[in-house]
Amino acid sequence: MSFSLSAEHEDFRNSVREFANAEIAPHVAQWDKDHHFPIDAVRKMGDLGLFGITAPEEFGGAAGDFTSLCIAIEELGRVDQSIGITLEAGVGLGINPILTFGTDEQKEKWLPDLVAGRALAGFGLTEPGAGSDAGATKTRAVLDDGDWVVNGAKQFITNSGSEITALVTVTARTGDRGEGRPEISTIVIPSGTPGFTAEPAYDKLGWHISDTHPLTFTDARVPEGNLLGERGRGFAQFLATLDDGRVAIAALAVGCVQACLDLALEYSLERTTFGKPIGAKQGVAFQISDLAVMAQAGRALTYQAASLKDAGAPAKEFKQAAAIAKLYTSEAAVTATRIATQVFGGYGFMEEYPVARFYRDAKILEIGEGTSEVQRMLIARGLGLPVE
Numbered sequence: 001m002s003f004s005l006s007a008e009h010e011d012f013r014n015s016v017r018e019f020a021n022a023e024i025a026p027h028v029a030q031w032d033k034d035h036h037f038p039i040d041a042v043r044k045m046g047d048l049g050l051f052g053i054t055a056p057e058e059f060g061g062a063a064g065d066f067t068s069l070c071i072a073i074e075e076l077g078r079v080d081q082s083i084g085i086t087l088e089a090g091v092g093l094g095i096n097p098i099l100t101f102g103t104d105e106q107k108e109k110w111l112p113d114l115v116a117g118r119a120l121a122g123f124g125l126t127e128p129g130a131g132s133d134a135g136a137t138k139t140r141a142v143l144d145d146g147d148w149v150v151n152g153a154k155q156f157i158t159n160s161g162s163e164i165t166a167l168v169t170v171t172a173r174t175g176d177r178g179e180g181r182p183e184i185s186t187i188v189i190p191s192g193t194p195g196f197t198a199e200p201a202y203d204k205l206g207w208h209i210s211d212t213h214p215l216t217f218t219d220a221r222v223p224e225g226n227l228l229g230e231r232g233r234g235f236a237q238f239l240a241t242l243d244d245g246r247v248a249i250a251a252l253a254v255g256c257v258q259a260c261l262d263l264a265l266e267y268s269l270e271r272t273t274f275g276k277p278i279g280a281k282q283g284v285a286f287q288i289s290d291l292a293v294m295a296q297a298g299r300a301l302t303y304q305a306a307s308l309k310d311a312g313a314p315a316k317e318f319k320q321a322a323a324i325a326k327l328y329t330s331e332a333a334v335t336a337t338r339i340a341t342q343v344f345g346g347y348g349f350m351e352e353y354p355v356a357r358f359y360r361d362a363k364i365l366e367i368g369e370g371t372s373e374v375q376r377m378l379i380a381r382g383l384g385l386p387v388e
């Protein structure tokens with residue numbers, strides 16, 4: 001399938017780029033150093049309408065396409081990966097489950113603030129003993145006197161413990177289907193629910209600006225009406241949510257590759273050794289050529305997958321395109337940061353140069369929302385291979 005970005009898409013790209021350069025770029029080095037989650041910047045992103053790109057107008061959104069959301073994530077990610085993931089997770093993991101599976105009441109209650117960027121929501125699938133094997137969830141929810149009583153723990157949950165986090169949606173065992181197969185459902189747990197604790201934030205290798213916490217639930221009690229979607233469909237709902245998320249992560253990875261290309265190209269024209277710019281040496285120039293190839297190939301795979309989603313392509317086709325885009329771009333981003341850091345020589349190892357931050361931030365792209373191994377497994381299955 002062919003695709004092209006419209007003039008409106010390119011205008012939108014320019015407006016997000018201007019915003020990112022003016023409002024984000026000047027501050028990210030300090031925020032990263034301080035591990036500071038910038039609520040004001042999130043609010044400004046909300047004011048620009050970024051959290052509402054794909055949401056319906058009745059909830060304050062722009063009813064735009066998924067391609068536009070990917071463009072926004074790419075452009076933010078080009079300036080800083082943590083800010084890019086804050087939008088990606090805010091929409092893909094925060095807003096989408098409620099928009100797609102919520103009741104009218106749940107949508108009216110939560111969406112206006114999430115869409116405006118006044119609030120954030122987390123998506124709790126991963127547990128200490130269940131990541132790639134997310135169906136092995138141990139968290140339990142039991143109905144008691146009209147309430148769900150939730151016990152268990154979630155791990156590595158983005159946007160789950162910030163000052164403006166309003167809720168998390170979590171998967172939990174709500175019963176047994178027999179033969180050892182659990183019934184898994186999704187439950188909405190508002191922040192501040194007694195027994196629900198966002199534990200202290202992780203000390204991470206990268207994504208220092210992004211908000212990530214372990215969550216614990218000890219007899220956390222929420223009304224029966226906080227079930228999200230159909231009882232027993234929790235796992236399927238989360239898998240569908242992750243397909244979109246993988247394309248959005250691919251867009252974030254493309255932003256990372258493009259940043260590496262921009263930074264390495266500029267530096268290779270300025271820095272001289274042996275009387276000439278390092279860009280005149282084939283050993284450097286050829287690596288920068290590879291960055292340009294990765295940026296273009298990654299962008300093509302990402303926006304092709306996004307356009308399949310916008311065109312309403314069959315789920316199987318979109319799933320395969322999403323896994324391919326996520327796998328290629330995330331591995332390209334890790335390679336690109338290694339190349340860009342190398343081009344900067346010793347300066348590339350210094351935190352005052354953004355390539356060092358991109359180097360630390362890239363690794364998680366190969367892990368979050370399904371590891372590279374999981375993407376290869378999905379692609380192999382899509383090809384008809386009977387892989388485990």
Ligand SMILES: Cc1cc2nc3c(=O)[nH]c(=O)nc-3n(C[C@H](O)[C@H](O)[C@H](O)COP(=O)(O)OP(=O)(O)OC[C@H]3O[C@@H](n4cnc5c(N)ncnc54)[C@H](O)[C@@H]3O)c2cc1C
Binds near residue numbers: 370
């Ligand atoms: C910063 C950060 C933010 C995150 N945000 C969220 C979030 O908001 N919500 C959420 O629910 N989760 C989130 N995650 C969790 C993330 O999605 C998981 O870490 C990821 O899916 C991997 O799970 P795991 O860590 O349990 O690794 P494991 O599943 O234990 O995997 C360990 C290794 O084994 C490999 N492996 C596992 N199974 C197979 C297989 N069948 N074949 C081949 N290799 C295999 C994996 O690829 C990996 O290399 C986040 C993680 C991080 C680090």
